[in-house]
Amino acid sequence: MEINLQNVSMTYPNGNQALKGLNLDLRSPGLIGLLGPNGAGKSTFLKLLAGALIPTSGSIQADGYPLSQAGRRLKAHLGYLPQDFGLFDELTVVQFLDYMAALKDLKKPKTAVWEAIHAVNLTEKAKTRISSLSGGQRQRTGIAQALLGNPPFLILDEPTVGLDPGERIHFRSLFSQEAANRLVLLSTHIIEDVRSVCSRLIVIDHGSILFDGTPDLLIRSQSGRPHTSPGQNTALEDAYLSLLSEEAML
Amino acid sequence: MKALRLFSLELGRLLQSRTTWLTALLTILSPAAGLAVCQPAAADTMLSAYLANPTLAGSAAGGILFGLLTVWEQDRACRSRVDTLIYTAVSPLDMALIRLAALAAAALLTMAAAALAWHPFIRKLSGSVFSETDYILSFVVFMGPALFLAILAASSAYHLAGRLDLSLVIFCAFAGLSLTVWKDNWQLCWLNPCVWALSDDFSNFRIFRSVAYMRLTWLTALSGVWILSWLCIRQWGRGLLASLACHSRQICRPIFAFFLLFCSCAAYIFQPMIDHSNPDLSASAFYELPVLEGVSCSGRTASVYPNTNAGTVSGTASYFFQNISGQTQIAAFGINPGYTVSSVKANGTDTPFTVSDYQEYNEAMLTATIPPDETAELVIEYSGFPKENRALASQQGSAEISSKYICLANADLAPRLMNVANTGLIPATIEITLPAHMTAIPFSTAQAEIVSRHDGGTATWRYQGTGAGGILYAGDYIRQDINAGGITVQLYYGRKHQAVMESAHAAESVRAVVDYCTEHYGPLSFSSGSTLKLIQSRVIGGGYAADGASLLDEADFTFANLNDSGKGAAPGEVMIHELVHQWWGLANMFPPTANTDPWSAEGLTVYTTYRIIKELYGTDYAIEHYVKQWQQEADCYYLNFYVRNPQYLEALPENKRLKISNRLAHVRQYCEMPLKILKAETLVGGETAMDEILHCLFTRELDWTFPYLTYQDFLDACQLTEEDLHDV
Numbered sequence: 001m002e003i004n005l006q007n008v009s010m011t012y013p014n015g016n017q018a019l020k021g022l023n024l025d026l027r028s029p030g031l032i033g034l035l036g037p038n039g040a041g042k043s044t045f046l047k048l049l050a051g052a053l054i055p056t057s058g059s060i061q062a063d064g065y066p067l068s069q070a071g072r073r074l075k076a077h078l079g080y081l082p083q084d085f086g087l088f089d090e091l092t093v094v095q096f097l098d099y100m101a102a103l104k105d106l107k108k109p110k111t112a113v114w115e116a117i118h119a120v121n122l123t124e125k126a127k128t129r130i131s132s133l134s135g136g137q138r139q140r141t142g143i144a145q146a147l148l149g150n151p152p153f154l155i156l157d158e159p160t161v162g163l164d165p166g167e168r169i170h171f172r173s174l175f176s177q178e179a180a181n182r183l184v185l186l187s188t189h190i191i192e193d194v195r196s197v198c199s200r201l202i203v204i205d206h207g208s209i210l211f212d213g214t215p216d217l218l219i220r221s222q223s224g225r226p227h228t229s230p231g232q233n234t235a236l237e238d239a240y241l242s243l244l245s246e247e248a249m250l
Numbered sequence: 251m252k253a254l255r256l257f258s259l260e261l262g263r264l265l266q267s268r269t270t271w272l273t274a275l276l277t278i279l280s281p282a283a284g285l286a287v288c289q290p291a292a293a294d295t296m297l298s299a300y301l302a303n304p305t306l307a308g309s310a311a312g313g314i315l316f317g318l319l320t321v322w323e324q325d326r327a328c329r330s331r332v333d334t335l336i337y338t339a340v341s342p343l344d345m346a347l348i349r350l351a352a353l354a355a356a357a358l359l360t361m362a363a364a365a366l367a368w369h370p371f372i373r374k375l376s377g378s379v380f381s382e383t384d385y386i387l388s389f390v391v392f393m394g395p396a397l398f399l400a401i402l403a404a405s406s407a408y409h410l411a412g413r414l415d416l417s418l419v420i421f422c423a424f425a426g427l428s429l430t431v432w433k434d435n436w437q438l439c440w441l442n443p444c445v446w447a448l449s450d451d452f453s454n455f456r457i458f459r460s461v462a463y464m465r466l467t468w469l470t471a472l473s474g475v476w477i478l479s480w481l482c483i484r485q486w487g488r489g490l491l492a493s494l495a496c497h498s499r500q501i502c503r504p505i506f507a508f509f510l511l512f513c514s515c516a517a518y519i520f521q522p523m524i525d526h527s528n529p530d531l532s533a534s535a536f537y538e539l540p541v542l543e544g545v546s547c548s549g550r551t552a553s554v555y556p557n558t559n560a561g562t563v564s565g566t567a568s569y570f571f572q573n574i575s576g577q578t579q580i581a582a583f584g585i586n587p588g589y590t591v592s593s594v595k596a597n598g599t600d601t602p603f604t605v606s607d608y609q610e611y612n613e614a615m616l617t618a619t620i621p622p623d624e625t626a627e628l629v630i631e632y633s634g635f636p637k638e639n640r641a642l643a644s645q646q647g648s649a650e651i652s653s654k655y656i657c658l659a660n661a662d663l664a665p666r667l668m669n670v671a672n673t674g675l676i677p678a679t680i681e682i683t684l685p686a687h688m689t690a691i692p693f694s695t696a697q698a699e700i701v702s703r704h705d706g707g708t709a710t711w712r713y714q715g716t717g718a719g720g721i722l723y724a725g726d727y728i729r730q731d732i733n734a735g736g737i738t739v740q741l742y743y744g745r746k747h748q749a750v751m752e753s754a755h756a757a758e759s760v761r762a763v764v765d766y767c768t769e770h771y772g773p774l775s776f777s778s779g780s781t782l783k784l785i786q787s788r789v790i791g792g793g794y795a796a797d798g799a800s801l802l803d804e805a806d807f808t809f810a811n812l813n814d815s816g817k818g819a820a821p822g823e824v825m826i827h828e829l830v831h832q833w834w835g836l837a838n839m840f841p842p843t844a845n846t847d848p849w850s851a852e853g854l855t856v857y858t859t860y861r862i863i864k865e866l867y868g869t870d871y872a873i874e875h876y877v878k879q880w881q882q883e884a885d886c887y888y889l890n891f892y893v894r895n896p897q898y899l900e901a902l903p904e905n906k907r908l909k910i911s912n913r914l915a916h917v918r919q920y921c922e923m924p925l926k927i928l929k930a931e932t933l934v935g936g937e938t939a940m941d942e943i944l945h946c947l948f949t950r951e952l953d954w955t956f957p958y959l960t961y962q963d964f965l966d967a968c969q970l971t972e973e974d975l976h977d978v
């Protein structure tokens with residue numbers, strides 16, 4: 001799977017410009033971390049990749065085809081977990097995943113559903129109504145629907161929000177395994193999530209790409225520069241904060 | 251395959267929602283409102299009360315409920331933010347289609363459940379006149395489509411508005427229009443169809459067709475609107491117009507939507523049910539046509555072929571003219587506006603003809619050229635689906651043509667000659683080919699006879715009469731000949747009504763009434779020679795009489811009416827009451843005042859019924875079951891709070907005031923007035939004196955400028971004043 005963005009900009013009807021002239025190449029396999037402060041344009045970027053939005057200028061190509069033409073094909077190859085999502089409370093976990101499997105037109109839906117349930121550790125809650133699930137269990141159901149059918153392209157927007165530390169570690173490891181043979185794009189605020197598993201890091205702020213490279217490269221590029229939040233941060237956090245403060249000064 | 255799987259899953263999800271179950275439950279219960287509070291079908295037939303009203307109430311309530319459910323469900327995906335997951339996998343447009351299909355299926359299941367749940371109750375309430383066909387059609391035509399139309403309307407509103415609150419306002423306004431401004435417009439009342447009556451004993455072909463036509467018109471219109479709104483579904487972060495422009499790139503979509511809208515407009519404009527008669531009911535252009543000079547009509551024939559499956563008529567009418575003017579003349583005929591004239595031949599050759607756009611009293615004017623020959627035979631071939639008068643658009647059903655019942659009046663039967671002198675005297679021979687089980691009954695002294703039977707189960711009937719028009723009834727009738735009052739009364743009633751008529755001793759009642767009333771008040775003015783036809787008709791909201799025939803509305807002989815203790819102590823006595831109306835109550839006998847006027851046809855009819863019962867069963871029985879009951883009711887009336895304090899009645903809301911005042915008026919007409927007549931009887935010197943007075947009143951010479959029998963006429967004839975009868 002290869003996604004290519006050329007000079008992509010996105011301005012909402014209310015005039016808010018969320019992305020400015022983005023140029024990127026995303027290739028599988030790999031786990032790409034997407035970092036940026038609130039309002040940086042991460043979710044807009046992910047929505048563009050998921051086909052939920054169309055850029056106001058520039059082009060996005062998926063495997064050489066314009067995304068606008070490859071919409072249906074991309075949907076079939078995409079697992080997407082938005083930052084802000086809901087579930088049908090009246091359904092059980094299995095029913096909901098079965099519903100999503102039908103939407104995705106999976107060939108062996110039952111198998112895919114149970115694989116996803118096992119992957120997110122929801123086997124015991126599989127036949128429980130979603131209305132009775134905890135916040136973390138709902139988040140896991142959301143992740144499960146993204147994993148349905150082993151899609152070659154996974155977009156995960158803040159997937160570990162609401163999960164306890166143990167679950168976060170589990171999912172970090174899961175995403176790392178999933179990235180072995182597919183493209184996984186992981187957007188998060190939690191730098192710890194990306195440090196250990198991401199092979200590539202993209203930092204976005206104010207709609208522009210500030211950094212695109214390996215975590216080590218970010219650390220090296222920011223070493224010796226002052227940052228705005230001194231304390232007990234890791235090297236990657238320091239480098240990230242330094243990058244943002246440099247951008248803020250500019 | 252994917253669509254089917256998605257549909258079944260979406261339907262399954264919908265059926266797991268409590269809101270759906272609540273909506274379905276309330277919809278299933280909503281026909282109960284038609285039995286108690288919401289009764290748009292005003293006729294007194296059993297099926298009007300116990301089938302039409304429940305299904306019409308279910309239509310309005312169910313439609314609104316499913317509209318609300320649709321908006322709620324459409325907004326739910328957005329409100330719960332599950333749409334962000336769904337639209338990643340499938341386009342919002344595809345999902346909207348699936349959701350519409352699932353809601354429609356839920357509505358269908360609800361309607362089927364309602365039909366099953368109400369079946370035993372409605373069957374029991376309707377009694378022997380219950381019809382499975384009418385039952386199914388009432389749910390399928392009256393109730394079911396309202397749910398689907400409401401889903402389409404609400405879904406369109408949500409697609410366009412994109413907001414729960416605004417969508418609800420739009421949908422409620424649209425439903426409100428149907429329930430208020432459009433409620434009497436048979437084509438516009440999409441939620442609550444104009445159904446004023448369902449026949450118990452005959453067919454309801456016309457009214458079901460009319461409602462089905464209205465539903466199809468709206469289905470086409472709302473489908474067009476829905477497709478347009480569907481194209482407006484916001485996608486890719488775009489607004490309404492940008493989404494519309496983007497989704498309309500597949501040009502066949504908007505074209506199809508506009509095609510549907512165009513079809514619905516065409517269906518609205520070119521509807522086949524109602525004519526465009528001049529709404530001015532005083533218009534008489536067709537009755538003021540100048541009579542042709544030197545032209546007379548020596549006879550006419552017509553061969554009429556009703557198609558009972560399609561509800562259409564085709565026919566050939568011939569007119570025999572003497573034309574001594576030596577010039578071509580233009581004959582004018584009234585013809586049903588729904589008919590098409592395919593050819594007019596004069597003496598075997600085609601002659602020019604036109605049909606006017608102007609219509610009056612359910613007739614268009616056909617004009618055809620009569621050649622200058624001394625004798626001319628004009629042959630007109632016509633066919634079509636008869637239209638009904640637009641003045642009665644909200645009370646359709648009079649031009650019924652079905653395998654159970656046919657009513658063809660005047661220009662519905664054959665073109666009615668209008669501009670020749672003495673049209674009332676033209677000898678006419680009419681032949682009509684009917685299904686073999688039907689009996690043809692001309693509404694006149696004429697007797698129809700079978701002249702030939704055909705393969706395929708039809709028979710041709712022939713009768714002869716006079717005049718340019720005429721009314722023909724046909725149906726599966728039972729005829730009973732009853733000798734009474736020196737004449738033979740031919741009582742015709744529907745076979746389906748046989749049990750009710752027999753249990754009400756119809757024949758004995760007819761005999762008793764005709765004997766008694768003829769002896770005491772005089773023979774009926776419209777009985778001709780030695781026969782009188784009493785024909786039970788499909789519900790028409792009243793009756794009428796003409797030369798040798800009188801119509802009895804089926805609503806007067808329903809099980810409920812025959813058991814109305816206000817009219818008689820037993821079904822047979824109510825039958826007598828209804829038959830007495832042949833003397834007291836037909837045509838212009840009583841002034842057309844408000845229905846709350848205590849002086850009406852009912853006072854004299856109830857009094858006469860009491861007199862007949864007294865003669866049949868003795869004084870004690872009559873006093874016990876009539877006079878004492880009137881007195882009891884009248885006493886209650888005078889003690890009634892609103893009678894003693896009318897200012898409080900005036901202060902009530904209109905609907906409550908009307909309900910109470912109508913109930914009070916009923917007591918005044920059915921109890922107080924008979925008591926007054928009874929008191930008058932005592933004051934004038936007894937029954938014989940009163941009979942003489944009533945005889946004089948019945949046979950009085952009419953002043954045609956005001957032919958009515960007023961209360962003052964009655965008092966004058968009794969030489970009494972209003973005060974004399976004040977305390978009863």
